[in-house]
Amino acid sequence: MSAADFLPRWSDDLEERYSDLIARVGDSVPCLEWPLHLPWIDAIQQLKRERGAVIMAHSYQSPEIFHGVADVTGDSLALAQAAARTDAELIVICGVHFMAETAKILAPDRTVLIPDLEAGCSLASSITAEDVRALRAQHPGAPVVTYVNTSAAVKAESDACCTSANAVQVVEAMGADKVIFLPDKFLGSHVASCTDVELVLWNGRCEVHERFTGQQVRHTRERFEARVVAHPECPPDVLQEADFVGSTTAMGAWLQKEQPHRVALITECSMADNLRARFPEIEFVKPCNLCPHMKRITLPNIHACLRELRHPVEVPAATAARARIALQRMLEVGRQDRA
Numbered sequence: 484m485s486a487a488d489f490l491p492r493w494s495d496d497l498e499e500r501y502s503d504l505i506a507r508v509g510d511s512v513p514c515l516e517w518p519l520h521l522p523w524i525d526a527i528q529q530l531k532r533e534r535g536a537v538i539m540a541h542s543y544q545s546p547e548i549f550h551g552v553a554d555v556t557g558d559s560l561a562l563a564q565a566a567a568r569t570d571a572e573l574i575v576i577c578g579v580h581f582m583a584e585t586a587k588i589l590a591p592d593r594t595v596l597i598p599d600l601e602a603g604c605s606l607a608s609s610i611t612a613e614d615v616r617a618l619r620a621q622h623p624g625a626p627v628v629t630y631v632n633t634s635a636a637v638k639a640e641s642d643a644c645c646t647s648a649n650a651v652q653v654v655e656a657m658g659a660d661k662v663i664f665l666p667d668k669f670l671g672s673h674v675a676s677c678t679d680v681e682l683v684l685w686n687g688r689c690e691v692h693e694r695f696t697g698q699q700v701r702h703t704r705e706r707f708e709a710r711v712v713a714h715p716e717c718p719p720d721v722l723q724e725a726d727f728v729g730s731t732t733a734m735g736a737w738l739q740k741e742q743p744h745r746v747a748l749i750t751e752c753s754m755a756d757n758l759r760a761r762f763p764e765i766e767f768v769k770p771c772n773l774c775p776h777m778k779r780i781t782l783p784n785i786h787a788c789l790r791e792l793r794h795p796v797e798v799p800a801a802t803a804a805r806a807r808i809a810l811q812r813m814l815e816v817g818r819q820d821r822a
Contacts, residue, residue, distance in 0.1 A: 539556075541577065548577055579777060612640045615641065629666070630664075635803065647714065650664075663683045689716040710746045
């Protein structure tokens with residue numbers, strides 16, 4: 484049977500067995516979609532148990548994936564930490580390709596799969612290893628801090644990696660007056676405003692976040708009387724208008740603390756859908772943009788990934804060894820912050 488020929492079967496008890504899931508995310512998934520989603524969710528859960536697999540899903544995944552089949556959820560840092568400590572022999576990354584590479588680098592003896600090889604990232608494609616070497620030559624002695632939204636080859640040319648959650652801490656942990664910060668220009672500008680370290684920036688941008696404008700934020704606040712939370716990959720005029728700027732994990736922590744009546748999340752659309760289940764008392768306004776790469780991950784291709792063990796992610800050993808050092812420095816900063 485080919486992948487295209489496989490269809491899960493509906494059974495009358497599915498709605499009852501998954502009633503808790505439906506109740507938890509019912510506001511984010513239209514009721515007409517559950518007859519389509521539940522057979523796939525049930526088939527994936529069964530196959531996951533048979534394979535002894537763990538599914539890790541980024542916060543930008545659709546609710547039926549994030550809540551329906553994932554064992555581990557969170558931002559890039561959370562998924563990297565989980566990959567480093569998991570005992571599972573098989574890891575399925577429901578995210579984009581650099582996340583799967585990161586999992587493989589940190590869990591080299593595990594099989595890491597991604598449901599769609601074309602799930603890429605505009606930031607990762609904006610810079611190459613050759614670009615990093617050229618920047619080092621232009622700024623001798625300056626350490627390189629690289630956002631995790633990059634290829635393994637770029638990480639291998641870096642001194643340390645970071646996420647949006649710990650970028651300032653990682654930059655300052657370098658102990659240098661000047662740091663090369665790659666590749667997101669807007670995140671870099673935000674980090675520069677939070678530290679005295681001089682940053683050399685690259686002109687990479689996230690195709691989701693760069694499309695937001697300060698005018699949109701002002702309009703959203705005025706029309707909906709909403710508090711505004713923005714991701715630091717957004718342009719500076721957006722961040723200036725926001726009530727809070729932070730990573731996907733920091734957004735959740737801010738909502739937990741502030742408990743606003745109404746909030747607008749200036750980030751990828753599914754972030755609001757997934758947080759709505761955690762904060763049902765908060766009204767979420769969605770002036771959001773979809774990530775076309777994240778949305779390449781679907782329930783059918785997750786099932787095919789598990790069923791056929793496709794698509795395995797491999798990183799050349801020499802590249803992985805060097806990239807692992809940069810990633811481990813990122814994780815070590817996280818451990819120090821929690822101490």
